[in-house]
Amino acid sequence: MLWTLCLLLVLLADASGQYPDLHIFRTTEEIKIDGALDEQAYRLFQNTQPSFHQQFPIDTGYARSPTEFFMTYDEEKIYVGMKLYSNASDYVVTSLKRDYSFGGNDNISILFDTYNDQNNAFLFGMNTLGVRREALISNGGTMRGDFAGSWDNKWEGQVKDHGDYWVAEFAIPFKTLRYKDGSTQWRFNSYRWDTEINEISTWNRIPQNQIIMNLAHMGNLIWDEPLKKPGTNVSLIPYATTSVFRDFDDPTQSQPSTGVAIGGDAKISVTPGLNLDLTINPDFSQVEVDQQVTNLDRFELFFPERRQFFLENADLFSGFGNRRVNPFFSRRIGIAIDSTTGQNIQNKILFGARLSGKLNERLRVGLLNTQTEKITSTGLPGFNYTVAAVEQRVFKRSNLAFIFVNKQATNPDENAINYLPHNRVAGLEYRLITPDNKWSGKTFYHRVFSASTTADKFTHGLSVEYLQPRYRLEWSHMIVGQGYDAEVGFAPRKDFFLASPEFQLYWPNGAGNLARHDLTVDTRFFYELGKKDNNFLDPFSLSEWQIDVDWDFRFRDNRSISIGLQHTDVLLLRDFDPTRIQKDGIFLKAGTDYSYTQAQLMYSSDDTRLFSYELSPSIGTFFNGLRAGIEGQITYRYQPYGFVSLDFAYNYLELDAPFEATRLWLIGPRIDLTFSKKLFLTTFFQYNSQFENLNINARLQWRFAPVSDFFIVYTDNYLWEPFSQFSSRNRALVAKVTYWLNL
Numbered sequence: 001m002l003w004t005l006c007l008l009l010v011l012l013a014d015a016s017g018q019y020p021d022l023h024i025f026r027t028t029e030e031i032k033i034d035g036a037l038d039e040q041a042y043r044l045f046q047n048t049q050p051s052f053h054q055q056f057p058i059d060t061g062y063a064r065s066p067t068e069f070f071m072t073y074d075e076e077k078i079y080v081g082m083k084l085y086s087n088a089s090d091y092v093v094t095s096l097k098r099d100y101s102f103g104g105n106d107n108i109s110i111l112f113d114t115y116n117d118q119n120n121a122f123l124f125g126m127n128t129l130g131v132r133r134e135a136l137i138s139n140g141g142t143m144r145g146d147f148a149g150s151w152d153n154k155w156e157g158q159v160k161d162h163g164d165y166w167v168a169e170f171a172i173p174f175k176t177l178r179y180k181d182g183s184t185q186w187r188f189n190s191y192r193w194d195t196e197i198n199e200i201s202t203w204n205r206i207p208q209n210q211i212i213m214n215l216a217h218m219g220n221l222i223w224d225e226p227l228k229k230p231g232t233n234v235s236l237i238p239y240a241t242t243s244v245f246r247d248f249d250d251p252t253q254s255q256p257s258t259g260v261a262i263g264g265d266a267k268i269s270v271t272p273g274l275n276l277d278l279t280i281n282p283d284f285s286q287v288e289v290d291q292q293v294t295n296l297d298r299f300e301l302f303f304p305e306r307r308q309f310f311l312e313n314a315d316l317f318s319g320f321g322n323r324r325v326n327p328f329f330s331r332r333i334g335i336a337i338d339s340t341t342g343q344n345i346q347n348k349i350l351f352g353a354r355l356s357g358k359l360n361e362r363l364r365v366g367l368l369n370t371q372t373e374k375i376t377s378t379g380l381p382g383f384n385y386t387v388a389a390v391e392q393r394v395f396k397r398s399n400l401a402f403i404f405v406n407k408q409a410t411n412p413d414e415n416a417i418n419y420l421p422h423n424r425v426a427g428l429e430y431r432l433i434t435p436d437n438k439w440s441g442k443t444f445y446h447r448v449f450s451a452s453t454t455a456d457k458f459t460h461g462l463s464v465e466y467l468q469p470r471y472r473l474e475w476s477h478m479i480v481g482q483g484y485d486a487e488v489g490f491a492p493r494k495d496f497f498l499a500s501p502e503f504q505l506y507w508p509n510g511a512g513n514l515a516r517h518d519l520t521v522d523t524r525f526f527y528e529l530g531k532k533d534n535n536f537l538d539p540f541s542l543s544e545w546q547i548d549v550d551w552d553f554r555f556r557d558n559r560s561i562s563i564g565l566q567h568t569d570v571l572l573l574r575d576f577d578p579t580r581i582q583k584d585g586i587f588l589k590a591g592t593d594y595s596y597t598q599a600q601l602m603y604s605s606d607d608t609r610l611f612s613y614e615l616s617p618s619i620g621t622f623f624n625g626l627r628a629g630i631e632g633q634i635t636y637r638y639q640p641y642g643f644v645s646l647d648f649a650y651n652y653l654e655l656d657a658p659f660e661a662t663r664l665w666l667i668g669p670r671i672d673l674t675f676s677k678k679l680f681l682t683t684f685f686q687y688n689s690q691f692e693n694l695n696i697n698a699r700l701q702w703r704f705a706p707v708s709d710f711f712i713v714y715t716d717n718y719l720w721e722p723f724s725q726f727s728s729r730n731r732a733l734v735a736k737v738t739y740w741l742n743l
Contacts, residue, residue, distance in 0.1 A: 093639060479498075
């Protein structure tokens with residue numbers, strides 16, 4: 001069955017599309033990055049599609065705010081000059097901090113697909129005050145998670161206001177990009193937000209029902225002569241830290257501990273398309289803390305990777321499987337389980353290496369290796385993690401991919417217990433994306449190899465999506481065996497088969513103030529395979545089904561409204577306390593069937609205003625009781641120096657006795673100040689009543705040189721039991737300096 005479906009996907013893959021051309025010419029003229037665009041070299045540039053297309057509020061005409069652009073290049077850099085007309089006298093800029101968000105800003109972005117694979121691209125952008133951002137786009141840019149804004153690299157940019165238009169001028173070194181030696185053609189696109197008239201426009205047209213960064217819709221950038229390999233490209237990024245730390249929960253620590261550490265990274269360009277990243281004694285103290293959530297679900301929640309070492313070409317390693325099951329989840333590296341308590345503890349990374357990139361236009365490879373230290377206090381050995389991935393493009397955009405993951409214990413003690421000496425996963429996938437974006441999907445099979453004796457150590461999935469301007473159809477199914485214990489992966493739920501048909505209807509280009517709206521119906525049917533010990537279901541019986549109905553409205557003035565209804569029918573297979581705070585022995589009993597329905601409304605105001613907010617109230621039944629709540633965000637922006645915001649969530653749960661009525665609060669004030677383009681202060685407070693914890697994280701960042709920073713980071717966690725106790729759990733103060741040195 002699996003290979004029959006694979007053949008079907010292959011047969012669907014060979015479609016073609018036509019795109020406009022750009023012709024770029026080499027220059028010997030000196031290009032000054034000053035926002036003037038008065039160099040003669042720019043005038044030689046040829047653009048067969050000079051007008052931008054409107055993508056919002058409609059997607060059927062040309063942009064009301066014209067955008068012109070010019071390109072040239074020399075031996076070291078490619079230069080792009082954007083000329084953006086606007087009637088605005090006061091542009092919207094949310095802050096001066098690098099890597100701003102596209103939404104709610106007057107800004108322009110340019111994209112280069114240097115290998116013409118329609119799957120990966122480099123993005124560079126600037127807003128009207130010259131604040132920069134850069135990102136890597138993967139998996140065709142079909143989902144928001146395909147945007148990696150944490151990627152950082154060296155390039156130049158300048159903005160100049162000319163009254164009725166503004167200019168953004170880019171100078172991007174070829175060393176910053178990855179491409180094939182002798183390239184004669186890249187793919188290119190650009191998109192812009194003009195807040196004066198709430199217009200999003202793109203050089204090559206992108207329909208409203210597709211994400212603005214979708215790589216299916218790009219033009220051809222044709223070079224006048226083959227590109228040469230750039231010169232030696234080696235970067236060293238050393239760091240030094242000093243810290244003070246106190247763990248108040250550790251009775252053996254009576255005084256704060258201090259520490260000094262040094263380490264660093266190296267980036268070595270092996271070929272123009274293949275990069276070697278090295279790290280020794282890595283430190284991630286400057287990484288922003290995760291945003292806390294209230295967990296009312298029965299399973300582990302997913303949090304994205306934020307550590308810089310794991311981000312470049314991350315899709316090559318983590319793009320396998322789907323959001324419910326994945327053979328490699330990089331956040332497992334650096335985390336171990338304390339065998340005495342069952343809790344997660346930090347497992348320090350000693351060193352790491354990653355070789356990743358393109359061997360040619362159709363073949364990507366990745367090899368990742370890291371080593372963690374032995375934890376003497378718990379008896380756990382060190383672990384070596386090795387991940388190998390290969391991705392071969394077939395047809396226009398589709399690809400075949402293989403992954404192998406190995407977690408291997410190193411230098412274990414003779415008496416160490418409660419760990420497996422190795423855990424390995426091998427997986428094969430076929431991923432479909434047609435050039436016209438009408439068909440997409442994937443099918444995969446992954447298997448675990450470990451010393452565990454649990455049966456069914458595999459997972460398989462299939463998804464196929466058909467997209468039209470007025471509707472979208474999707475079928476997906478997945479099976480996860482009880483023995484699929486991928487220790488370096490993400491598989492919170494096992495021993496089930498899931499079938500999930502979905503459809504979506506679009507009404508673009510609405511009348512009046514309504515820009516568009518769409519209706520989505522998503523269904524999920526879970527069947528237990530019957531390999532777990534339970535006395536409630538026969539093998540392959542329906543244990544849970546869900547249906548979600550959502551109607552989303554987007555208005556021309558940038559407001560949005562969403563109305564949602566979700567129904568769940570579930571048979572609990574194990575005891576469960578959804579509040580996680582009841583007294584011992586109070587829980588919903590396994591073997592009981594529950595049917596409940598929730599209604600939700602979400603409203604978002606215009607985020608280009610100085611004051612904006614999101615509100616999402618909900619109410620309905622929940623297991624054998626009632627659930628009501630509200631969550632949202634309130635933001636005030638002090639342009640352009642930053643903003644103050646408040647994230648909040650409140651849930652009221654009233655279940656049948658002996659459950660006590662529960663009020664769960666999650667409050668997260670945030671202060672984000674940008675004193676200049678080089679000095680930033682972020683302070684984040686998070687109070688979570690479900691875990692009785694108050695977290696404070698403050699980070700001061702000074703970018704004293706390109707891609708070089710000085711950080712001061714303060715973190716504090718308090719135990720907060722209302723009306724009784726307020727005490728510190730742990731506290732740390734870290735100073736860190738990093739410097740990017742090109743050799």
